Amino acid sequence: MLLYNSATHKKEEFQTHTPGKVEMYTCGPTVYHFAHIGNLRSYIMEDVLEKFLRWSGYEVNRVMNITDVGHLSSDADTGEDKMLKGAKREHKTVMEIAQYYTDAFFDDCRKLNIKRPDVVEPATHRIDDYIRIISGLLDKGYAYQAGGNVYFDTSKLERYYVFNDHNEEDLAVGVREGVEEDANKRNKNDFVLWFTKSKFEDQALKWDSPWGVGYPGWHIECSGISMKYNGEYLDLHCGGIDNAFPHHTNEIAQSESFLGHPWCKQWFHVHHLNTNTGKMSKSKGEFLTVSLLEEKGYDPLAYRFFCLQSHYRKGLVFSWENLDNAQGAYNKLIAKIAALDPKDGEVDEAVLAQYKEKFAQQVGNDLNTSMAVTALYDALKAKTNGATKLAILDSFDQVLSLSLLDKAAAVREEQAKVKATQAQAGYTVTGEGDPEIDALVKARGEAKKAKNFAEADRIRDELKARGIEITDVPGGAVWKRD
Numbered sequence: 001m002l003l004y005n006s007a008t009h010k011k012e013e014f015q016t017h018t019p020g021k022v023e024m025y026t027c028g029p030t031v032y033h034f035a036h037i038g039n040l041r042s043y044i045m046e047d048v049l050e051k052f053l054r055w056s057g058y059e060v061n062r063v064m065n066i067t068d069v070g071h072l073s074s075d076a077d078t079g080e081d082k083m084l085k086g087a088k089r090e091h092k093t094v095m096e097i098a099q100y101y102t103d104a105f106f107d108d109c110r111k112l113n114i115k116r117p118d119v120v121e122p123a124t125h126r127i128d129d130y131i132r133i134i135s136g137l138l139d140k141g142y143a144y145q146a147g148g149n150v151y152f153d154t155s156k157l158e159r160y161y162v163f164n165d166h167n168e169e170d171l172a173v174g175v176r177e178g179v180e181e182d183a184n185k186r187n188k189n190d191f192v193l194w195f196t197k198s199k200f201e202d203q204a205l206k207w208d209s210p211w212g213v214g215y216p217g218w219h220i221e222c223s224g225i226s227m228k229y230n231g232e233y234l235d236l237h238c239g240g241i242d243n244a245f246p247h248h249t250n251e252i253a254q255s256e257s258f259l260g261h262p263w264c265k266q267w268f269h270v271h272h273l274n275t276n277t278g279k280m281s282k283s284k285g286e287f288l289t290v291s292l293l294e295e296k297g298y299d300p301l302a303y304r305f306f307c308l309q310s311h312y313r314k315g316l317v318f319s320w321e322n323l324d325n326a327q328g329a330y331n332k333l334i335a336k337i338a339a340l341d342p343k344d345g346e347v348d349e350a351v352l353a354q355y356k357e358k359f360a361q362q363v364g365n366d367l368n369t370s371m372a373v374t375a376l377y378d379a380l381k382a383k384t385n386g387a388t389k390l391a392i393l394d395s396f397d398q399v400l401s402l403s404l405l406d407k408a409a410a411v412r413e414e415q416a417k418v419k420a421t422q423a424q425a426g427y428t429v430t431g432e433g434d435p436e437i438d439a440l441v442k443a444r445g446e447a448k449k450a451k452n453f454a455e456a457d458r459i460r461d462e463l464k465a466r467g468i469e470i471t472d473v474p475g476g477a478v479w480k481r482d
């Protein structure tokens, strides 16, 4: 597989430390609020990457942290503690907030068919590991104590700024949002490994350490959790593009300095979901959630489909119109698959293999998911029987996770139910009977959908006066003449 590596700034052949096995790490959510659909864009694309690697035959060990301590409102160690901010907002404890929003995050993931990583570890569970790494960094001279805190000394590195091909705006995030300069830092980019002298008198969570009672900085949690569960050699590290700097840059600095050898081979960064007013962000307060999409009548998987239609290394603009289009295209795709007959022939293994090979090449070119979506339509047009087309779609959907076959089967089942009802009662299906009556029945259905019940009732009465009786059935309505 060819994958763009942010650390080398080019597409490279994907390689692993141990052949056939991928050690994969993903920066998890900061659980002080709901995840927004921008965060979830990153997790959707990372999920597709993981599933494509598995589909290609790799064994994958995927690890993710849950940030429940240490992440300040600026990524550069300034501002408020995000968890404390959430707790104050909701008059709850930090741990209650963490549990609530962790559960909410995995609920959203389930709705979006995002697989739970093999290991999920809250940052607060691995304090001893961070202390061990920080002690090692101090011993080796990569860290110093100042003003009660422990800092990483970036001047000790030969190379910092590994990801410096990203645009200025992305690199500036942490700095731009910072409000205070920390006078204890020897160099501008030094970062906190351990806070003891807290700016936050009411800091909720604190632990004992060789440097006094305090809490870890944000960056150390990912190095600590990854080393614990992925080992000393990481193959693939993922996150949104805003994580590249300073978070991932600092992860590399501290991990490699501690381990004394290169740490992670490939860096995968998903670009942002934007609205017409800029990047969607939790700290702005106004953002879209999966629940809101559902309330508005969208299928969360239509959002997944929307994300798959564009490349992960390009910004994606969200608008309701774009989502409407995705929902419409997704429904049509399901309807087309539902029209395939699973009993039409036997699976032609040679055709299936040929389609899989092409899919492997398309998706294997830097996770080209829009080509993967096109491949679904190509499969529908294949010159083969229904059983083979369904087998191809099933295989592709192991990577894309759009529940295509399940949804199509549900549509077929509903259609069968409607047909059975009609056969029983001698009803006519809309679209097959009298075009004028059909049009009225359809207009009534649309009025109901738009919650215009007065109009729906008016049409029903008009039809009744003409001797037509309507019955609602799953997925629509049928009618008969008295």
Ligand code: AMP
Binding pocket: 027, 028, 029, 030, 031, 037, 038, 039, 040, 041, 042, 067, 238, 239, 240, 241, 242, 243, 270, 271, 272, 273, 274, 279, 280, 281, 282
């Ligand atoms: P957070 O919960 O803020 O720690 O972020 C969780 C993940 O979402 C990180 O990998 C971020 O880089 C990513 N992220 C944040 N905002 C966006 C956005 N607008 N679009 C895509 N990914 C994002």
Ligand code: ZN
Binding pocket: 026, 027, 028, 222, 247
């Ligand atoms: Zn991280």
